[in-house]
Amino acid sequence: MGIKLGMLGLGQFGxxxxxxxxxxxxxxxxxxxxxxxxxxxxFTEDPFMQDKLSISExxxxxxxxxxxxxxxxxxxxxxxxxxPQCLQVLNSGKHxxxxxxxxxxxxxxxxxxxxxKLAEAVxxxxxxxxxxxxxxxxxQTMFCRRKALAGEFxxxxxxxxxxxxxxxxxxNGWANLRNVMKNRTTGTIGEQYxxxxxxxxxxxxxxxxxxxxxxxxxxxIHVMQTRAIKVSAYGVRNTNNDPFFDRYDxxxxxxxxxxxxxxxxxxxxxxxxGATSFDRQESEIFRIFGKQxxxxxxxxxxxxxxxxxxxxxxxxxVPNPSDKAWPWAGxxxxxxxxxxxxxxxxxxxxxxxxxxxxxxxxxxxxxxDHGGSHPYLVHEFVCSVAEQREPAIPxxxxxxxxAMGIAAHKSALRDGEITKVELxx
Numbered sequence: 001m002g003i004k005l006g007m008l009g010l011g012q013f014g015x016x017x018x019x020x021x022x023x024x025x026x027x028x029x030x031x032x033x034x035x036x037x038x039x040x041x042x043f044t045e046d047p048f049m050q051d052k053l054s055i056s057e058x059x060x061x062x063x064x065x066x067x068x069x070x071x072x073x074x075x076x077x078x079x080x081x082x083x084p085q086c087l088q089v090l091n092s093g094k095h096x097x098x099x100x101x102x103x104x105x106x107x108x109x110x111x112x113x114x115x116x117k118l119a120e121a122v123x124x125x126x127x128x129x130x131x132x133x134x135x136x137x138x139x140q141t142m143f144c145r146r147k148a149l150a151g152e153f154x155x156x157x158x159x160x161x162x163x164x165x166x167x168x169x170x171x172n173g174w175a176n177l178r179n180v181m182k183n184r185t186t187g188t189i190g191e192q193y194x195x196x197x198x199x200x201x202x203x204x205x206x207x208x209x210x211x212x213x214x215x216x217x218x219x220x221i222h223v224m225q226t227r228a229i230k231v232s233a234y235g236v237r238n239t240n241n242d243p244f245f246d247r248y249d250x251x252x253x254x255x256x257x258x259x260x261x262x263x264x265x266x267x268x269x270x271x272x273x274g275a276t277s278f279d280r281q282e283s284e285i286f287r288i289f290g291k292q293x294x295x296x297x298x299x300x301x302x303x304x305x306x307x308x309x310x311x312x313x314x315x316x317x318v319p320n321p322s323d324k325a326w327p328w329a330g331x332x333x334x335x336x337x338x339x340x341x342x343x344x345x346x347x348x349x350x351x352x353x354x355x356x357x358x359x360x361x362x363x364x365x366x367x368x369d370h371g372g373s374h375p376y377l378v379h380e381f382v383c384s385v386a387e388q389r390e391p392a393i394p395x396x397x398x399x400x401x402x403a404m405g406i407a408a409h410k411s412a413l414r415d416g417e418i419t420k421v422e423l424x425x
Contacts, residue, residue: 002028003385006057006065006073006094008085010039012183013099014076016369018043019354020378021074022052025346026386031057033065035188066092072385073097076132078189079104079212080196083114086129090121095128097381100214102131102398106200106207106247108406112422115399119424122395130381130391131398134369135218135284137376139339144223144288144295146341152302154292156261159220161286162268163213167244167251177271178244197247206249208235208412209269213405214398216267219286221400222393226261228404228421235412238272245272255408257421267408284371293330298339302330336372343367343379351375399424 005027007018011034022030031054034040040058043049057068062085065073072095075085083103089096103114122129135141147153169176185193200206210233221227235250245251251272257265287296294301343351348365355368355375367375384391403422411419 002026003071003382004029004031004069005382005385006031006033006068006070008033008062008065008073008075009077009099010034010036010043011077011187015039015042016374017074017076017378019048020351020375021382022049023350023354024378024382025350026382027052029054031059031065031068031070033059033062035060062088066094070094072381074132074381075099078184078193080193081189083118087114087117087121090118090125090127090129093125093127095130095385097130097132097377098398099132100134101212102402104207104211106197106205106211108409111211111402112406115402115422115424119395119399128384128389128391129395129398130384131214131393131395131401132377132381133214133218133393133398133401134371134373134377135215135286136222136393137373137380138219138371139336140286140295140298140371141219141223142341142376143300143334143339144219147293147295147300148223148225152293153288153290153295156224156226156259156263156288156290158264158266159224159259159286159288160266160268161216161218161220162270162284163209163216164268164270164273164283166273167242167271181244201247206247208248208250208409209253209271210255210405210409210412213267213269213408214401215284216269216286217265217401217404218393218397220265220288221259221404222397223286223288224259224261224263226259226263227400227423227425228257228259228265228407230418230420231255231257231404231407231411232416232418233408233411234416236272242272250412253408253412255411257404257408267404269405269408298334298336300332300334304330340367340372343375347375347379396424 003026005021007021021027030052032040032043044055044058059065066089073089074097075082076099079101082098086096086098103111105111118129167177184190233253233255236252238245238251252270255267259265352359352365356366380392407419407421411417
């Protein structure tokens with residue numbers, strides 16, 4: 001028997017998930033909610049949705065949706081609304097999926113308060129919270145997690161993560177942040193943004209790149225299954241009076257964390273930087289180095305040492321790139337398909353017409369959006385609800401990502417002062 005799922009938010013981003021949730025084999029019924037009836041109509045009139053869409057239970061407010069006969073609700077709304085809406089769902093006795101981040105507000109202390117409220121609600125209600133962090137289901141993360149579980153990194157020593165997203169995108173205008181903000185602040189809900197944010201800005205409380213740190217910190221933390229203890233960070237301020245940064249106290253922040261497993265982790269969150277590459281190889285990425293194996297830019301390298309008393313190298317002379325023996329046995333460059341963990345065949349079959357509408361029966365399933373992460377996020381949440389277990393990105397990890405960004409921001413404001421990271425374990 002499958003689950004009954006509700007979904008709040010059918011905007012530009014949320015609409016990408018509707019058909020995936022509907023198509024999953026473990027979803028028996030889906031109900032939709034958006035304050036703009038025209039967005040609901042797009043799906044209520046779509047023939048693809050008819051076999052599972054409960055039109056009578058579609059509605060225009062979360063207050064109505066939480067009263068429906070549902071097991072879980074997915075929240076894919078504006079980032080400043082996520083936490084209070086998720087809390088309302090948990091308090092109604094339903095599991096909740098949240099788009100990233102947990103919440104985005106200028107006030108760091110208020111963000112931490114919301115983290116604690118959600119963590120407490122999960123414990124009190126027994127319902128689960130899952131963060132929809134796309135990085136966790138990028139192929140690179142899936143590959144490194146498998147290697148970590150197998151112990152092939154050896155002892156972790158150093159890692160890096162970064163989200164390099166220039167305000168104007170790349171030369172082709174990819175993901176222009178000015179347009180992103182324009183889209184987020186239009187429509188019935190978006191138009192409320194300025195009024196909601198004005199009390200913060202009037203007090204001089206501003207955003208920073210670390211207000212939304214999940215894409216940079218989540219990969220290394222999730223792969224190594226550890227936590228950040230403390231951080232020292234430095235920031236760069238906008239100096240050309242760009243109006244986009246009027247509400248940011250810094251445009252770039254660089255942080256060095258000490259992790260609980262003894263590893264050092266360097267994180268960069270950048271919004272004003274000429275390094276956003278066309279292929280994204282330098283824009284949303286991480287690297288992890290261990291004493292035995294390392295991963296960087298889709299390349300796995302193993303030094304081929306065995307550990308037995310004193311480590312003995314298998315190879316005395318490692319060939320260089322010009323040598324005919326290159327690449328050596330411990331080097332492998334991989335494609336995304338090689339790094340991914342495949343979805344179950346029945347799930348691939350269900351998702352294929354959603355992700356690849358023009359695919360033929362002979363074509364392989366190709367996961368799409370944010371490195372192919374969207375189908376995996378949907379599958380993990382649905383399965384966690386159906387199997388009555390904790391999801392892969394639970395509240396304590398989601399809260400820790402935010403705590404890492406908050407600590408780095410506070411450190412940068414204090415000229416690199418070492419700052420503790422709050423823990424939620």
